[in-house]
Amino acid sequence: MTLIECVPNFSEGRDKSKVDQIKSAISAIPTVRILDVEMDSNHNRSVITFVCDDGKAVEAAFAGIKKAAELIDMDKHTGEHPRFGAADVIPFVPLDDTKMSRCVQLARELGKRVGDELNIPVFLYAEAATRPERADLAAIRNKSFQYEQLKGAIKEEKWKPDFGPSEVGKAGASIIGARDFLIAYNVNLNISDVEIGKKIASALRARDGGLTFVKALAFYLKDRNIVQISMNLTNFRKTPIYRAYELVKLEASRYGAYPIESEIVGLVPEQALIDAAKFYLQLNGFDEHNLIERKINENVSE
Amino acid sequence: MTLIECVPNFSEGRDKSKVDQIKSAISAIPTVRILDVEMDSNHNRSVITFVCDDGKAVEAAFAGIKKAAELIDMDKHTGEHPRFGAADVIPFVPLDDTKMSRCVQLARELGKRVGDELNIPVFLYAEAATRPERADLAAIRNKSFQYEQLKGAIKEEKWKPDFGPSEVGKAGASIIGARDFLIAYNVNLNISDVEIGKKIASALRARDGGLTFVKALAFYLKDRNIVQISMNLTNFRKTPIYRAYELVKLEASRYGAYPIESEIVGLVPEQALIDAAKFYLQLNGFDEHNLIERKINENVSE
Numbered sequence: 001m002t003l004i005e006c007v008p009n010f011s012e013g014r015d016k017s018k019v020d021q022i023k024s025a026i027s028a029i030p031t032v033r034i035l036d037v038e039m040d041s042n043h044n045r046s047v048i049t050f051v052c053d054d055g056k057a058v059e060a061a062f063a064g065i066k067k068a069a070e071l072i073d074m075d076k077h078t079g080e081h082p083r084f085g086a087a088d089v090i091p092f093v094p095l096d097d098t099k100m101s102r103c104v105q106l107a108r109e110l111g112k113r114v115g116d117e118l119n120i121p122v123f124l125y126a127e128a129a130t131r132p133e134r135a136d137l138a139a140i141r142n143k144s145f146q147y148e149q150l151k152g153a154i155k156e157e158k159w160k161p162d163f164g165p166s167e168v169g170k171a172g173a174s175i176i177g178a179r180d181f182l183i184a185y186n187v188n189l190n191i192s193d194v195e196i197g198k199k200i201a202s203a204l205r206a207r208d209g210g211l212t213f214v215k216a217l218a219f220y221l222k223d224r225n226i227v228q229i230s231m232n233l234t235n236f237r238k239t240p241i242y243r244a245y246e247l248v249k250l251e252a253s254r255y256g257a258y259p260i261e262s263e264i265v266g267l268v269p270e271q272a273l274i275d276a277a278k279f280y281l282q283l284n285g286f287d288e289h290n291l292i293e294r295k296i297n298e299n300v301s302e
Numbered sequence: 303m304t305l306i307e308c309v310p311n312f313s314e315g316r317d318k319s320k321v322d323q324i325k326s327a328i329s330a331i332p333t334v335r336i337l338d339v340e341m342d343s344n345h346n347r348s349v350i351t352f353v354c355d356d357g358k359a360v361e362a363a364f365a366g367i368k369k370a371a372e373l374i375d376m377d378k379h380t381g382e383h384p385r386f387g388a389a390d391v392i393p394f395v396p397l398d399d400t401k402m403s404r405c406v407q408l409a410r411e412l413g414k415r416v417g418d419e420l421n422i423p424v425f426l427y428a429e430a431a432t433r434p435e436r437a438d439l440a441a442i443r444n445k446s447f448q449y450e451q452l453k454g455a456i457k458e459e460k461w462k463p464d465f466g467p468s469e470v471g472k473a474g475a476s477i478i479g480a481r482d483f484l485i486a487y488n489v490n491l492n493i494s495d496v497e498i499g500k501k502i503a504s505a506l507r508a509r510d511g512g513l514t515f516v517k518a519l520a521f522y523l524k525d526r527n528i529v530q531i532s533m534n535l536t537n538f539r540k541t542p543i544y545r546a547y548e549l550v551k552l553e554a555s556r557y558g559a560y561p562i563e564s565e566i567v568g569l570v571p572e573q574a575l576i577d578a579a580k581f582y583l584q585l586n587g588f589d590e591h592n593l594i595e596r597k598i599n600e601n602v603s604e
Contacts, residue, residue, distance in 0.1 A: 242583065261586045261587070263586075264585065264592065266592065267592050268593060269593070269594050269595065273579035278575075281543060283565065283566065285565055286566060290568065290569050291569070291572045291575075294572075295337040296337065
C-alpha cells in the first residue's frame, strides 16, 4: 500500500456543519483516514488533512471538492485568506516511499475529473504545474488576484485553466497539485497594525529577501485585534521552524513588537520540533536514535 | 508482557572490552534488548540501558553485576564521578503500565541475590529505600563519601547494608533501587574553573535552593579543559529540560560564562524534547495529537 497525504483547503471556516459534510464526503471513501480538521474564522477557511491508499486518493479528493461546490457560494464568501474557489487548493503529498511523480499523476487525474464532471476550472500548481509561472501558488492567487479578479481575467491566455471551462461559476476555481510536506506556521504579534505586519512578512518571504522555503503573509485577526504572520514552510528540513520564528522576532523588534505565541496549523512531523529543541538546547551531538520510543521500536523489528 | 527498563551504571569508562563483556553478559538473558551503551572517560563510568520482560529483569541485572565484579578492581579505579562499586547504581524503571511497586519488588530480589551470592554489600535507594535517609542517592554516596570512605564506615549502624556483608571487597558496594524515568543531562561551559562550576551546580540543585527534581554536580573535563554541569532530571514532566538549561545559562552569565553545548546521556523520551520546542517557539495551544506520526498510528489501531 502506497500512502498518500492530501490537504484540501476549503473556503468555509465559520459554519462547522458545512465543514463536517465535506469531511464526511471524503471519509466515506475506503482507506481514507481523516487526520485533522482545522477551521479559521478570520481566514474563513478550513483545512482537512487525510491519508489514504494511492488508489483511492483521487476519488476521496473529488468527493470533497464536489461537496464543497454544492455548499459554498463564492459570491457570498469573505475572509482574510486569498481564495479562488470553494475547494481552493488541493495538494497531494508523498509519504514514506511514495514518489513525487505518483502524486503529480494523481493531481492530473483529479484535475481532469473536476474540470470534466464538475465544470470547475482547474489550475495545476507546484510539482504538477504545466507552466513555470504556475509553480508558485502565491503567483497564481494572492491578495490582489483572487476569485473576483479571476472572473474577469479567465478568458485571457495567461489564465487559461489546465482543465475545465474558461468560466468562473459560484464554486470558483480549484488549484490542484503535488508538493512536499508543508508546515503551516503562524506567529501572532502583540500589535494591531497590519501595515507593520506586512513589512515583517516581507522580511520573512523568500521572494522578497527573506528565508528560502518560506512564504509569508500578514493578517489582521479582528476578533483578537492582533496581527498574525502566517507562513508556509515548504522545506522544514532546510529552513527549520525555529529559524522562521527567530527571524519574525528579530524583524518585529524593530517596531517594538514581539511574538505572543505561535501555532502550527494542521499536522507537523515530530522531527521539526525535535530540530527546534536541538537548536535551543544546543544539543549538538544528539542522535535521534536515543529517543526511547524509537529505540524500543527499532529493537522490536530486529 | 510487562516491560521494565534497567539502567545499570558501572565503574568502567575507558576500557571498551570490559564494557562489552558486561554488555554481553546482560544481553545473553532472554527478552533483553540493549537500548544504549554510553562510556565517559572523564567520569570513568559507563551506563548501559536495557529493557526486558519483568520476569527476566533480576537475572539480567545480576549477570551484569557479576561480570562487573569479576572485571573491575575498585582499588585501582579513579574517575570524576563519585562511586561505591564496580556495579555502582542499578535502578529499575517502570515503562508503559508497569507499576512502581513491581520495580521495588525487583530491586529487593536483586539486592538479596547480589548480597547472598556475590557477597557484595547492597544499599537499596529511591523508591526501594528501607530508610528515609537512603531515598536520595546523593545522600548515600557523593564526592566526599565514596568507595574509600565506605570501607572504613561500613561497620557503623548508619551504614549497615540492606543485603550482603558489612565488608567492602574489590567490587565495592552496589546501590540498587526503583525510580521514575530520569534524564541524564549535561551542560558544557566555556570556562575551566571548576570552582565556578560548583557554584553554578549549587544554584541548580534542588537541595541547595535550585530547581525541584534536579540533582547537579560540576565536573572538570580534563581532555577538553572545560567545566561541565552534570545533572539528573528526576521528573522531566515537572522540571523540564529547558528550565534546567536556561537556569544554567543565567547562573553562568554572572561569571561571564555561557553554555557551548548540552548533551543528553543515554535515552530520553520524545516528549521531553517536544516540551522544549513548545516552550521556545511559544506553541501555547499545540496538541501532540497533531504530530503526524502519532496521528497515523492512532488511526491505524481504530
